[in-house]
Amino acid sequence: MEQFDLLRFAAGVLETMRLRYFVTGSTATILYGEARFTNDIDIVVDLPEAQVATFCRQFPSGQFYVSMEAALDAVRTRGQFNIIHPESGLKIDVIIPVENSFNASRFTRARRVEAGGELEVYFASPEDAIIKKLEYYQCGGSDKHLRDIAGILKVSRGCIDMEYINKWATALGLGEIWTAASHRVASPQ
Numbered sequence: 001m002e003q004f005d006l007l008r009f010a011a012g013v014l015e016t017m018r019l020r021y022f023v024t025g026s027t028a029t030i031l032y033g034e035a036r037f038t039n040d041i042d043i044v045v046d047l048p049e050a051q052v053a054t055f056c057r058q059f060p061s062g063q064f065y066v067s068m069e070a071a072l073d074a075v076r077t078r079g080q081f082n083i084i085h086p087e088s089g090l091k092i093d094v095i096i097p098v099e100n101s102f103n104a105s106r107f108t109r110a111r112r113v114e115a116g117g118e119l120e121v122y123f124a125s126p127e128d129a130i131i132k133k134l135e136y137y138q139c140g141g142s143d144k145h146l147r148d149i150a151g152i153l154k155v156s157r158g159c160i161d162m163e164y165i166n167k168w169a170t171a172l173g174l175g176e177i178w179t180a181a182s183h184r185v186a187s188p189q
Contacts, residue, residue, distance in 0.1 A: 001088045003027075004115070007041055010083070010092055011121045013058040020046040022110035024124040024132055025093070026148065031113065032126040033151025044095045044106070044124070049075045059083050102131075102168060126156050127164045134174040134181065146181055153185045 001009075007023070014021045023031075025042030047055060052075055056068045063085065070081040074096045083092040097103040109125040124132070130149050137145040153160065162182075169178035 001085050001090065003039075003041065003090055004119075006085060006088070006090050006092065007115060007121060008119050010041065010043060011119065013055070014043070014045065017051065017055060017058070019051070019055070020107055022107070022122040022124050023115075024095070024129060028124045028126075028129040029133065029148035029152055031115070031123055032129060032156045033148060033153075034155060039089060040091045040093055042093045042095060044097050044103075046107070047071075047075055047094070047096055063087070102172065105168075126152050126159070127161050127168075130160075130165055131168050131172065131174065134169060134177050135172065137181075138174060138177055146184070149181050150185045153182065 007027070011021075022044050023041060024044055025040070027041050049072065052071045053068060056066050056071055059066050065084040065086060067081065071094070073079065074081040074094065078096050078098045080093055080095045083094060085091065097106070106124060106128045109128055110122045111125060112120050113123045115121045115123075123129075130152055133145040133149050136142070137149075165178060166175075169175050
């Protein structure tokens with residue numbers, strides 16, 4: 001199974017179950033920015049506890065590994081769990097969002113994008129992908145997040161709502177990181 005096939009399968013499950021979702025993380029930054037390798041797909045899912053068992057059953061145990069206990073725990077704690085495709089080594093990080101105004105905004109701004117061929121999938125907006133990368137950088141300090149932000153700004157700058165990013169970066173305590181990251185792209189060394 002290739003990453004595209006895994007995305008197609010997961011999106012099919014989510015849409016059949018009528019669950020709100022969007023792809024985020026590196027898969028989204030690659031869509032809006034520059035290509036790089038990633039072996040996982042991050043998907044934010046509004047998954048009610050009552051649908052966890054049905055959701056998990058959509059990923060057959062002969063092909064996938066998913067722990068129903070981990071999924072239930074993630075829904076209850078607003079965390080995340082994994083769906084692994086052992087044969088390919090690919091995985092999906094299913095992220096259950098905390099209920100707050102930023103995540104509500106992310107769901108309303110998600111956009112349906114052609115992800116290859118006839119497949120259309122909901123993706124985080126490029127602005128929201130940048131903001132989450134700022135958060136990841138703040139938590140872990142990995143330069144890959146700054147490179148992902150730079151890639152989006154280089155490729156998609158003309159269609160980025162900078163005011164939206166400024167607003168949320170300030171509200172989420174990411175203003176200094178955002179200023180440094182955007183200046184780094186504006187005047188590369």
